[in-house]
Amino acid sequence: MPNAPRPPRRVTIPDVARHAGVGQATAARVLGGYGSSSAATRERVLAAAAELGYSTNAVARSMISGRTHTLGVVVADVENAYFARAVRGVTDVAARAGLQVVLANSDENGPTERAAVQMFIERRVDGLVVAPAAADHEHLDKAVASGVPVVLLDRVVSGAGLDTVVVDNRGAAQAAVARFTDAGHTRIAVVTSASPDENTARLAPGADIWTTTERLTGYRQALRAAGIPRGAELIRHTGYDRALARSAVLELMCAEHRPTALFTTDNVATLGTLDALLDLGARIPDDVSVIGFDDAEWATLVRPRLSVVSQPVQELGRLAADILIRRIEGSTARPRRHTLRTAYVPRESTGPAPARVRRLRAPGE
Amino acid sequence: MPNAPRPPRRVTIPDVARHAGVGQATAARVLGGYGSSSAATRERVLAAAAELGYSTNAVARSMISGRTHTLGVVVADVENAYFARAVRGVTDVAARAGLQVVLANSDENGPTERAAVQMFIERRVDGLVVAPAAADHEHLDKAVASGVPVVLLDRVVSGAGLDTVVVDNRGAAQAAVARFTDAGHTRIAVVTSASPDENTARLAPGADIWTTTERLTGYRQALRAAGIPRGAELIRHTGYDRALARSAVLELMCAEHRPTALFTTDNVATLGTLDALLDLGARIPDDVSVIGFDDAEWATLVRPRLSVVSQPVQELGRLAADILIRRIEGSTARPRRHTLRTAYVPRESTGPAPARVRRLRAPGE
DNA sequence: GAGCCCGTTGGTAACGTTATCAAAATTCAC
DNA sequence: GTGAATTTTGATAACGTTACCAACGGGCTC
Numbered sequence: 001m002p003n004a005p006r007p008p009r010r011v012t013i014p015d016v017a018r019h020a021g022v023g024q025a026t027a028a029r030v031l032g033g034y035g036s037s038s039a040a041t042r043e044r045v046l047a048a049a050a051e052l053g054y055s056t057n058a059v060a061r062s063m064i065s066g067r068t069h070t071l072g073v074v075v076a077d078v079e080n081a082y083f084a085r086a087v088r089g090v091t092d093v094a095a096r097a098g099l100q101v102v103l104a105n106s107d108e109n110g111p112t113e114r115a116a117v118q119m120f121i122e123r124r125v126d127g128l129v130v131a132p133a134a135a136d137h138e139h140l141d142k143a144v145a146s147g148v149p150v151v152l153l154d155r156v157v158s159g160a161g162l163d164t165v166v167v168d169n170r171g172a173a174q175a176a177v178a179r180f181t182d183a184g185h186t187r188i189a190v191v192t193s194a195s196p197d198e199n200t201a202r203l204a205p206g207a208d209i210w211t212t213t214e215r216l217t218g219y220r221q222a223l224r225a226a227g228i229p230r231g232a233e234l235i236r237h238t239g240y241d242r243a244l245a246r247s248a249v250l251e252l253m254c255a256e257h258r259p260t261a262l263f264t265t266d267n268v269a270t271l272g273t274l275d276a277l278l279d280l281g282a283r284i285p286d287d288v289s290v291i292g293f294d295d296a297e298w299a300t301l302v303r304p305r306l307s308v309v310s311q312p313v314q315e316l317g318r319l320a321a322d323i324l325i326r327r328i329e330g331s332t333a334r335p336r337r338h339t340l341r342t343a344y345v346p347r348e349s350t351g352p353a354p355a356r357v358r359r360l361r362a363p364g365e
Numbered sequence: 366m367p368n369a370p371r372p373p374r375r376v377t378i379p380d381v382a383r384h385a386g387v388g389q390a391t392a393a394r395v396l397g398g399y400g401s402s403s404a405a406t407r408e409r410v411l412a413a414a415a416e417l418g419y420s421t422n423a424v425a426r427s428m429i430s431g432r433t434h435t436l437g438v439v440v441a442d443v444e445n446a447y448f449a450r451a452v453r454g455v456t457d458v459a460a461r462a463g464l465q466v467v468l469a470n471s472d473e474n475g476p477t478e479r480a481a482v483q484m485f486i487e488r489r490v491d492g493l494v495v496a497p498a499a500a501d502h503e504h505l506d507k508a509v510a511s512g513v514p515v516v517l518l519d520r521v522v523s524g525a526g527l528d529t530v531v532v533d534n535r536g537a538a539q540a541a542v543a544r545f546t547d548a549g550h551t552r553i554a555v556v557t558s559a560s561p562d563e564n565t566a567r568l569a570p571g572a573d574i575w576t577t578t579e580r581l582t583g584y585r586q587a588l589r590a591a592g593i594p595r596g597a598e599l600i601r602h603t604g605y606d607r608a609l610a611r612s613a614v615l616e617l618m619c620a621e622h623r624p625t626a627l628f629t630t631d632n633v634a635t636l637g638t639l640d641a642l643l644d645l646g647a648r649i650p651d652d653v654s655v656i657g658f659d660d661a662e663w664a665t666l667v668r669p670r671l672s673v674v675s676q677p678v679q680e681l682g683r684l685a686a687d688i689l690i691r692r693i694e695g696s697t698a699r700p701r702r703h704t705l706r707t708a709y710v711p712r713e714s715t716g717p718a719p720a721r722v723r724r725l726r727a728p729g730e
Numbered sequence: 731g732a733g734c735c736c737g738t739t740g741g742t743a744a745c746g747t748t749a750t751c752a753a754a755a756t757t758c759a760c
Numbered sequence: 761g762t763g764a765a766t767t768t769t770g771a772t773a774a775c776g777t778t779a780c781c782a783a784c785g786g787g788c789t790c
Contacts, residue, residue, distance in 0.1 A: 010511060012776055023740035028778070035778095036737060055511065058487040059427050060776035064745050068424065070467070077453065079679075084449040088442065091470055100484065102435070103468050105456055119465065122423040146375060146420065242662075271666060278668050297607075297636060298663030303643050314444075377746055388770035393748070400749095401768060403756095425746035429775050 011054045020048035031056065062124070071101050071324065072120035074130045075153075076108045081267070081296065082313055083131065086153060089317025090129055097325050099126065110134035121146050127324040129317075132157050149327035151320045155210040156337065163327070163335045165320040167311045169211045172342035173218025173265065174225070176291045176309050179344070180261040181226035184353035185289065189234035189252055189259035190219045191245050191269040196237040215265040215293055234259050238269060245272025246279075253280055253288070253360050260353050261289040267296055274302055279363045285351030287358055295345060304348030311342050376419045385413035396421065427489070436466050436689065437485035439495045440518075441473045446632070446661065447678055448496065451518060454682025455494055462690050464491065475499040486511050492689040494682075497522050514692035516685045520575040521702065528692070528700045530685045532676045534576045537707035538583025538630065539590070541656045541674050544709070545626040546591035549718035550654065554599035554617055554624035555584045556610050556634040561602040580630040580658055599624050603634060610637025611644075618645055618653070619727050625718050626654040632661055639667055644728045650716030652723055660710060669713030676707050 017027035022041055029035035030045040031054065037045075048054075062068045071094050075083040091101045102125065104116035110133050117139045120128055128143055131153045137160040140150050144162070152164040180188045194212035216235070223233060236252060238245040245268065252258065253276065262277075264270040270292035282288050284304055292299065295310035319338060326333075382392035387406055394400035395410040396419065402410075413419075427433045436459050440448040456466045467490065469481035475498050482504045485493055493508055496518045502525040505515050509527070517529040545553050559577035581600070588598060601617060603610040610633065617623065618641065627642075629635040635657035647653050649669055657664065660675035684703060691698075 010776095014776085017740095025740050025742090025778090026738080028776095029739090032778070036739095038738065041738085053510075055483075056487045057489065057776055058484075059424060059433065059489050060745090061778075062424050062745095063428050063747090063776075064778045066745080078443060078456070079446075079449050079453040081444075081446065081449070084444050084446070087468070088444040088470065091443070091468060095469070100467050100469070100488070102465050103452070103456060104460070104465070105453065118420075119423075122421045123465070124422065124424050145418075271662060274666055278666075296663075298661075298666055301636060301639055301643075301663055301667060375746095379746085382770095390748090390770050390772090391768080393746095394769090397748070403768060406768080422746055425775090426748075427775095428746075428777090429748045431775080 011052045012057070016045060016049045016052055016054050019052055020045045067126055068124050069099050070123070070125045071099050071321065072104065072125040072128045073101055074104045074106055074113055074116050074128070076131060076133060077105050078103060082294065085313040086131070086317035089314035090321045093318045093321035093325070106133045108133045110136065114139040117143055121148055126328045127151070129153050129320045129324060131155060149324060151324045151327070153316060153320045161335055163323045164337045165316050165323065166337065166339055167316065167342050168339050169214035170218040170221070172309045173215035173263070173293065174222045176293070176344055177219050177222035177263050178225065179291065179350060180263070180289060181222060181228070183289070183351065185261040186228060186353065187232070187234065187257060187259040188223065188261040188263065189236065190216060190263045190265065191236045191238060191249060191273050192216050192265040193240040193269055194237060194265060212265040219263055238272065240268050242268050242272040242275065245269045246275040249273045249276035250280065250362060253277070253282065254362050258357065258360065259288070260357060264292045267292070267294050280360045282360055284349050286354060287360065289350040291350060300347070307347045307350045308345050309342050310345050312340050316340055375422070376417045377422070381410060381414045381417055381419050384417055385409045432491055433489050434464050435488070435490045436464050436686065437469065437490040437493045438466055439469045439471055439478055439481050439493070441496060441498060442470050443468060447659065450678040451496070451682035454679035455686045458683045458686035458690070471498045473498045475501065479504040482508055486513055491693050492516070494518050494685045494689060496520060514689060516689045516692070518681060518685045526700055528688045529702045530681050530688065531702065531704055532681065532707050533704050534579035535583040535586070537674045538580035538628070538658065539587045541658070541709055542584050542587035542628050543590065544656065544715060545628070545654060546587060546593070548654070548716065550626040551593060551718070552597070552599065552622060552624040553588065553626040553628065554601065555581060555628045555630065556601045556603055556614060556638050557581050557630040558605040558634055559602060559630060577630040584628055603637065605633050607633050607637040607640065610634045611640040614638045614641035615645065615727055618642070618647065618725050623722065623725065624653065625722060629657045632657070632659050645725045647725055649714050651719060652725065654715040656715060665712070672712045672715045673710050674707050675710050677705050681705055
């Protein structure tokens with residue numbers, strides 16, 4: 001950082017005290033709103049403060065109180081609607097409790113996350129909400145050891161022993177895919193940003209690694225439960241890339257034995273899938289049924305409107321903040337996982353398996 | 366705020382100094398990375414610090430340096446994709462400069478914004494990025510007077526004398542609507558969240574008041590420039606409400622002399638407009654041409670893809686942060702308005718005015 | 731009227747760092 | 761080997777608040 005000039009000296013409590021003709025401890029009590037003081041002096045001090053334009057120095061206050069009234073939040077990317085909603089939930093609860101929120105984006109990058117957490121510890125935030133990018137938790141342990149409580153959001157880190165606020169991704173996905181099997185579908189594909197290699201999944205950069213992998217597992221379980229053999233799974237790993245998802249679906253839907261139902265594990269996959277279906281001129285749900293994971297404003301824009309699994313994202317953030325605040329206030333309850341309910345939102349993109357599968361042709365671009 | 370226990374005492378510089386067998390000033394120099402020290406002592410101190418698990422107390426550091434390495438950001442709502450992108454831009458630049466970002470949502474509420482700014486002043490943030498909710502700037506003046514530079518984002522506050530980063534909303538809107546007039550359209554409607562009452566516009570709660578009003582003005586100017594009389598303006602004020610926009614467009618498009626082109630001043634209006642058009646079975650652009658303001662991921666999801674005016678939102682945030690950082694570093698350049706370029710993104714929702722206007726019928730819901 | 735209690739007051743010591751400056755140790759030149 | 765220049769070192773004073781405690785005074789009881 002280049003040279004930054006020291007900020008101008010500001011009015012302090014001694015200044016106000018002098019101006020009001022009282023001792024500084026007295027002025028401090030009035031301005032800090034603690035201890036006792038007579039109405040007369042209170043008035044004098046307040047008047048002097050107003051006259052001089054005094055404003056509390058929260059840094060000095062934090063210095064001695066040990067509290068910064070600040071929460072650190074680490075998410076992958078605020079620009080992602082999911083995290084934006086979660087952050088909003090956190091800030092709402094925090095603001096009500098008189099806490100401010102410092103934001104850091106990890107971009108699903110472990111080292112970036114670690115650096116952010118380290119910085120938060122140094123800044124002495126009162127607590128930390130983290131949507132972890134990787135499975136290691138040394139940095140989080142360090143935070144807790146330094147007296148900074150941590151609550152995990154959206155993703156579980158096994159063995160971390162931390163409060164965690166999540167959604168039942170696997171169960172929700174299974175239930176969604178079960179709608180397909182119940183409706184007679186047998187060729188059901190999934191389009192996902194989850195990594196094909198489950199071992200590296202937790203380490204790889206990219207979005208929503210953990211949650212999408214869980215949703216993929218839910219898909220598998222649903223097929224299994226419906227007696228569909230493992231060989232009949234139709235999985236397309238497209239990364240966190242809309243165009244890739246589109247071309248994968250294009251290819252998938254033009255194949256000999258194309259699926260009659262599509263499940264997407266995340267919004268980017270959904271967007272790419274709809275791109276493909278729209279370009280193919282596929283009739284939804286007559287040709288294909290579609291269910292997406294996570295609701296979005298555009299889910300009701302496409303016709304037919306898209307059926308989705310919706311998650312209470314803001315609520316996730318709010319709950320995380322709630323739990324965190326309780327910890328800051330000294331709760332020593334055993335950390336546990338809080339699983340919030342998802343909801344299947346039936347709209348018009350799902351129907352029974354077609355009796356006859358119409359052949360689709362790639363658009364002549 | 367309920368009783369919060371004091372955090373545990375942590376390892377400090379004197380602790381490290383004692384453990385390393387050096388004076389605390391020496392330890393401080395090594396750990397703080399300033400002054401000079403021999404390789405031997407440096408090593409000893411660092412070893413002692415690692416052993417004890419020392420971590421810098423940034424609060425104490427701020428106390429004396431007067432810098433918090435923190436930027437305050439006030440936007441209407443991070444959950445809004447526009448602000449999420451802008452915030453991302455700010456945080457990116459800030460992070461690179463070693464600054465953290467504290468986030469506050471004003472919900473377009475003046476008092477909330479003022480409270481947030483006041484809190485930021487007390488916390489001694491190094492600078493402030495504000496997307497102002499109202500036209501008054503007393504609180505912003507106070508910030509500047511206290512030595513906290515302020516940069517305005519997205520909206521102009523006349524008379525504030527502050528650096529401001531915006532887009533030419535009026536010009537961009539005018540240029541967009543001019544596309545319609547150039548293509549022979551004469552019945553051109555606008556759907557907007559702008560308040561119908563321009564006087565109260567800057568005071569009323571609701572989103573994007575100022576910018577949408579500017580865009581509305583641009584619409585008017587374009588019509589004027591094309592020689593379309595004032596009486597032929599078709600303006601629908603629908604507030605920041607998708608359903609209201611939808612019904613307004615439904616009514617508009619089923620009227621006797623319906624428009625052949627629609628301009629929307631913001632994403633919510635666009636969403637509602639498309640809802641209506643889709644439900645009406647309107648053929649775009651054969652029946653109606655549409656241009657939306659501000660690009661979104663779903664603009665390329667609808668078929669035909671939506672032509673839009675796109676704004677460099679992230680760049681807006683980045684530039685605001687850049688300017689702010691320069692101010693923090695002591696720039697005394699005269700505050701000015703920075704207007705970023707918008708781009709008209711032609712897609713498939715615009716075409717020539719139809720020779721014969723097909724009658725549209727309300728869907729039998 | 732003496733003794734006591736309690737609300738009020740102000741001096742001073744924290745909090746944990748960086749800044750200042752003089753003393754001590756080292757290096758360098760001749 | 762000496763003196764001067766330079767580096768390294770540590771004691772101590774900030775920064776602006778809250779915490780602590782002793783002192784003060786007025787009103788009350790007996």
